[in-house]
Amino acid sequence: MARADTLARARTLDRPELAYLLRFPTADGMRDLELTWAELARDTEWVTARLREHGLAAGQRALLTASGFEGFWGHAVIGALRALKVPYGIAEAMGWDHRRTAVFHRELTPHAVIGLSAETLGGLAGAADIGEMFRSTPLVLARPAAVPLLRGVGVTAFVISAVGPALALECPERSGAHVNAAEWRFGERDGQLTVAAGEGRTSPLPETPLGITGRVVVGRCGCGSDNPRVLLAEAN
Amino acid sequence: MVGDRDTADRYFEPQVETMPRQELRARQEKQLLELVEYAYANSAFYRELWDEHGAHPRDIQSIEDFRARIPFITKDMIRAYRSRTGDPFAGLLCVPVEELTSVSSSSGTTGDPEFFAEIWQDAPPLVTAQVRDLWELGLRPGDRVLSPPGTFRNFMDAGFQALGAVVIEVDTWMGNMPEVVEALRTYRPAYLQMMYPQMVELEHLAEKTDLREAFSSLKGASCAGQPLSRKMRERIRDDWGIDVYEYTSAADTGTAWECREHDGFHLWEDTVFAECVEVDEHGWHDVPESDVGELVATDLDNRAAPLIRYRSEDLVRLSRDTCGCGRTHARMWVAGRSGDETVVQGRSVVLRDVWQAVEDQPETVAGVFQIVRDRREVDELRLRVGYDPHLTGDVDALAGRLSEAVRERTGVKPVLDMRTEEDLLKTMTSVAKFPRVVKT
Numbered sequence: 001m002a003r004a005d006t007l008a009r010a011r012t013l014d015r016p017e018l019a020y021l022l023r024f025p026t027a028d029g030m031r032d033l034e035l036t037w038a039e040l041a042r043d044t045e046w047v048t049a050r051l052r053e054h055g056l057a058a059g060q061r062a063l064l065t066a067s068g069f070e071g072f073w074g075h076a077v078i079g080a081l082r083a084l085k086v087p088y089g090i091a092e093a094m095g096w097d098h099r100r101t102a103v104f105h106r107e108l109t110p111h112a113v114i115g116l117s118a119e120t121l122g123g124l125a126g127a128a129d130i131g132e133m134f135r136s137t138p139l140v141l142a143r144p145a146a147v148p149l150l151r152g153v154g155v156t157a158f159v160i161s162a163v164g165p166a167l168a169l170e171c172p173e174r175s176g177a178h179v180n181a182a183e184w185r186f187g188e189r190d191g192q193l194t195v196a197a198g199e200g201r202t203s204p205l206p207e208t209p210l211g212i213t214g215r216v217v218v219g220r221c222g223c224g225s226d227n228p229r230v231l232l233a234e235a236n
Numbered sequence: 237m238v239g240d241r242d243t244a245d246r247y248f249e250p251q252v253e254t255m256p257r258q259e260l261r262a263r264q265e266k267q268l269l270e271l272v273e274y275a276y277a278n279s280a281f282y283r284e285l286w287d288e289h290g291a292h293p294r295d296i297q298s299i300e301d302f303r304a305r306i307p308f309i310t311k312d313m314i315r316a317y318r319s320r321t322g323d324p325f326a327g328l329l330c331v332p333v334e335e336l337t338s339v340s341s342s343s344g345t346t347g348d349p350e351f352f353a354e355i356w357q358d359a360p361p362l363v364t365a366q367v368r369d370l371w372e373l374g375l376r377p378g379d380r381v382l383s384p385p386g387t388f389r390n391f392m393d394a395g396f397q398a399l400g401a402v403v404i405e406v407d408t409w410m411g412n413m414p415e416v417v418e419a420l421r422t423y424r425p426a427y428l429q430m431m432y433p434q435m436v437e438l439e440h441l442a443e444k445t446d447l448r449e450a451f452s453s454l455k456g457a458s459c460a461g462q463p464l465s466r467k468m469r470e471r472i473r474d475d476w477g478i479d480v481y482e483y484t485s486a487a488d489t490g491t492a493w494e495c496r497e498h499d500g501f502h503l504w505e506d507t508v509f510a511e512c513v514e515v516d517e518h519g520w521h522d523v524p525e526s527d528v529g530e531l532v533a534t535d536l537d538n539r540a541a542p543l544i545r546y547r548s549e550d551l552v553r554l555s556r557d558t559c560g561c562g563r564t565h566a567r568m569w570v571a572g573r574s575g576d577e578t579v580v581q582g583r584s585v586v587l588r589d590v591w592q593a594v595e596d597q598p599e600t601v602a603g604v605f606q607i608v609r610d611r612r613e614v615d616e617l618r619l620r621v622g623y624d625p626h627l628t629g630d631v632d633a634l635a636g637r638l639s640e641a642v643r644e645r646t647g648v649k650p651v652l653d654m655r656t657e658e659d660l661l662k663t664m665t666s667v668a669k670f671p672r673v674v675k676t
Binding site: 004005006007013019022023024061066067069071074078082085089091094096100104 | 377662664
């Protein structure tokens with residue numbers, strides 16, 4: 001197998017601990033953060049547990065819509081889908097690629113659509129009934145701006161969102177998107193979310209205002225998790 | 237200097253990349269015979285087709301048998317099977333869906349996107365087949381790479397990371413070139429994947445930005461989706477100082493890249509069996525190496541849904557001579573797509589001629605244009621052309637000059653629909669492909 005041999009050779013290289021250098025928007029402009037392989041592995045494990053809570057399991061299929069610069073969370077989601085043995089189709093999150101989303105959705109009948117964007121919905125709306133299309137999809141994890149559009153047409157959409165360097169993912173209780181408390185410290189200041197890196201992260205990040213309007217809810221969720229939840233204004 | 241780098245360590249897998257052709261052919265033969273058995277046993281599409289043609293694996297004992305007995309397949313045949321059976325994978329799938337890792341798809345510029353079923357471990361198949369090319373370009377562990385604009389056929393990051401490169405997450409899609417330039421200056425990446433719309437946008441920045449300085453950290457940049465025009469290539473290489481590596485599709489089995497010699501696209505023949513043929517109503521025959529024919533490809537490294545003798549519609553010239561880089565795998569030069577020729581009142585018009593006429597006007601130098609037609613033979617040549625509004629004072633005057641330039645090149649006076657470049661590029665339905673021939 002040619003590709004397997006290529007990757008076997010690649011595994012002999014002296015590769016760095018670092019996988020990504022992440023740039024994310026804050027209230028004061030763009031900021032950098034390093035992301036190591038060890039951190040990616042932990043993020044993947046966390047996302048796997050969240051998707052498992054949603055009932056995603058072997059024998060089902062998923063559709064992931066993302067952009068090329070979203071690998072830092074895309075990696076964790078793909079890793080989770082692989083761990084759960086859920087094959088996934090992939091389309092761009094940009095509006096002009098809506099046709100690919102439509103074809104994947106029609107042909108693969110995914111159990112889960114992950115990362116659905118308002119731009120994709122905007123593109124689809126011209127040729128399809130969004131409600132009819134997604135009401136039959138058991139799990140729709142949508143970006144914040146897409147959530148009200150979906151809920152408005154009767155789709156039980158859950159929030160998935162990059163919140164600064166972290167991924168927030170709503171559980172089946174649908175009462176805010178969980179963030180991983182073992183990795184990140186979320187807070188709010190003047191109605192805006194802040195984030196700081198947890199002690200285990202390689203790249204230090206002091207409390208940083210994100211310029212995202214929202215609230216943080218602490219305390220045990222109905223799903224049993226003690227991870228805090230972020231309530232994003234854009235998603236409501 | 238562009239391209240001036242140490243070549244001592246240029247092969248990622250030297251034994252494979254420089255394998256004597258005789259060995260390569262023996263390896264291909266073994267792979268093909270295994271493939272035929274495997275596909276017949278596991279693919280409903282191939283079993284049905286080959287039965288219809290009286291082709292059975294027991295009769296295929298050599299490359300010659302394979303080529304003589306296994307029929308070609310086309311995109312239309314795959315679509316017809318899908319339409320008839322309702323199977324989204326058109327009977328090509330050789331494993332249960334549950335065994336797949338992922339499903340990516342083609343750009344879908346000529347219809348619904350075609351699915352590509354994928355099984356992988358460390359990195360998706362498309363980018364894995366590019367690892368050798370990226371190594372040749374100079375990418376090494378610890379280097380930085382700007383994230384590509386789209387997910388293409390799956391995220392490409394894992395391929396870069398397989399080589400130990402660190403991916404810098406920057407939105408490099410259309411409209412973000414000032415941020416890309418800032419990121420280039422800040423992070424000094426070694427590699428950047430570029431697409432046609434990005435280059436058009438960079439061209440607009442060139443007057444007020446020192447792009448040569450911004451790009452100076454790059455060991456190379458790649459460009460795919462459609463061929464670069466001569467002018468654009470010179471601009472990127474000579475003015476911006478980028479060693480640009482074009483790559484193209486290896487008939488949907490992978491990709492084919494230029495090496496540092498920039499003399500043709502290398503096919504990795506341990507992953508694809510390539511034929512260059514001419515097909516007509518009487519049958520088919522090989523074209524001589526100096527002539528243009530249609531690329532027919534067979535997946536040699538795809539257990540999920542291999543394409544076998546797939547007619548790509550890509551018109552290429554194929555050479556199996558050893559390249560100046562020392563690699564023995566075949567190279568191809570792309571002449572165009574069959575079907576891209578337009579016949580206007582009996583006169584043949586090819587894209588290249590229109591392209592040159594468009595590029596010759598300063599306001600349309602980026603070469604953003606489309607031929608609009610609902611069939612190959614038409615009464616008038618309808619052209620949609622994108623212009624740079626910052627360089628265009630009088631659109632009507634530009635249209636007049638352009639019309640005359642097209643007439644001189646093609647012998648046909650076009651009907652022009654002038655748009656801004658931005659408007660026209662917004663009609664793209666793929667990260668990689670700007671369609672040159674459209675129906676509406």
